[in-house]
Amino acid sequence: MNNHFLKITLNFMAVVLLVGLIATPFFFAKNFARVAGVKSQSQFLVVSQVEKFPGMEFSQDADSYRISFSKQGPSQAYLGILIINNPTDRTQTYLLRRTSGDTKLFWGEDLNNQSTSISIPSQASVSISLISTQEASLDITQAVEFKVEVK
Secondary structure: OHHHHHHHHHHHHHHHHHHHHHHHHHHHHHHHHHHHOHHHHOOOEEEEOHHHOOOEEEEEEOOEEEEEEEOOOOOEEEEEEEEEEOOOOOOEEEEEEEEEOOOEEEEOOOOOOOOOEEEEOOOOEEEEEEEEOOOOOOOOEEEEEEEEEEO
């Protein structure tokens, strides 16, 4: 009788240990994702590509961004200078709002579609491009300040 009770107890303990070994990695992965937390807290992530463009500088002050560059002609475009990533778990609509400067900012890299509003699906990225038109001042250095807003 003791032998059967011991076998049942050992089998039960083996099942509990096996379930614990299987469930523990999932528990820790869930908690580590919470600690990493950038995805759950931020409405968007900005990745700079300005190092690919000579004479261009990018800076950020709180939620305001500034891009300055050396003008090489009366009209020029820089495509894909920034990348905005939607780290949330739902589609978000983002707006580009220029606060100063003559340079036009737009989503994507299509010069024929210079949209300042876009819906980005969850976990997707879209680039920001800029174009300095002939109407813009012919200063050697030009700058644009802007904000990315969630609608």
